[in-house]
Amino acid sequence: MLEVRELTKTFESPGGAVQVLRGVTLELGDGEGVAVVGPGGSGKSTLLQILGTLDRPTSGTVKVGGVDPFALDDAGQAKFRNEQVGFVFQDHCLLPQLTVLENVMVPLMIGPEDTMGPQRARKLLEEAGLAGRLNEMPARLSAGEKQRAAVARAMVRGPKLLLCDEPTGSLDSAPANEVAELLEKLRQEYGVSLVLATHNQVIASKLSRRVLLTDGRL
Ligand code: ADP
Ligand code: MG
Numbered sequence: 001m002l003e004v005r006e007l008t009k010t011f012e013s014p015g016g017a018v019q020v021l022r023g024v025t026l027e028l029g030d031g032e033g034v035a036v037v038g039p040g041g042s043g044k045s046t047l048l049q050i051l052g053t054l055d056r057p058t059s060g061t062v063k064v065g066g067v068d069p070f071a072l073d074d075a076g077q078a079k080f081r082n083e084q085v086g087f088v089f090q091d092h093c094l095l096p097q098l099t100v101l102e103n104v105m106v107p108l109m110i111g112p113e114d115t116m117g118p119q120r121a122r123k124l125l126e127e128a129g130l131a132g133r134l135n136e137m138p139a140r141l142s143a144g145e146k147q148r149a150a151v152a153r154a155m156v157r158g159p160k161l162l163l164c165d166e167p168t169g170s171l172d173s174a175p176a177n178e179v180a181e182l183l184e185k186l187r188q189e190y191g192v193s194l195v196l197a198t199h200n201q202v203i204a205s206k207l208s209r210r211v212l213l214t215d216g217r218l
Pocket of ligand 1 (some may be wrong): 011013018020032037039040041042043044046047112
């Protein structure tokens with residue numbers, strides 16, 4: 001499903017070039033999860049941004065379902081991001097002026113019509129334990145509930161790959177565990193492959209038997 005070979009990333013800065021990824025190689029099957037564990041600055045976010053085509057590698061290759069997303073044109077990459085990849089960030093990034101259900105349906109407004117989408121949105125929110133909160137505004141939700149809604153939104157297009165960058169980074173341990181349990185449930189149910197960046201080893205071990213561990217740079 002996901003094949004990453006010898007991925008490197010170097011940022012040019014006024015102080016000189018900084019190599020952030022030094023050759024990451026990784027394979028992930030359908031429905032498999034991998035946790036990327038390392039301290040701040042080790043390149044976790046950079047790796048996830050590249051896997052989601054939000055940034056380009058300096059060298060190396062990425063294939064998702066056999067396709068190199070960097071070989072696609074801009075429209076193809078936008079379609080790839082919308083239909084094949086889900087993102088969850090540390091901040092839930094819910095739009096405050098939309099209800100919980102409307103937020104989860106936002107990805108459906110981009111790209112081709114998806115007649116099953118609204119039904120999937122409701123089902124995902126139910127699985128996220130938010131069935132009774134569909135018409136609430138995000139401000140009325142707890143931090144953990146907001147993040148579970150963000151997970152539902154990331155899954156609404158039925159992605160192959162779910163990229164989670166510190167999804168529990170601003171949560172206490174009880175709501176963090178609930179988010180982790182939701183991700184684990186969705187991985188098993190939908191067979192979505194999961195790449196989870198975290199510095200929380202407890203969450204990492206809950207979600208994956210495989211851990212890409214670094215104490216320096218990836
Ligand atoms: P992590 O997510 O593990 O904390 P990051 O991938 O965010 O690590 O950052 C890794 C390193 O790359 C840091 O030293 C950071 O300053 C640097 N970096 C990240 N993005 C950029 C950028 N756009 N330009 C220059 N340096 C960057
Ligand atoms: Mg980061």
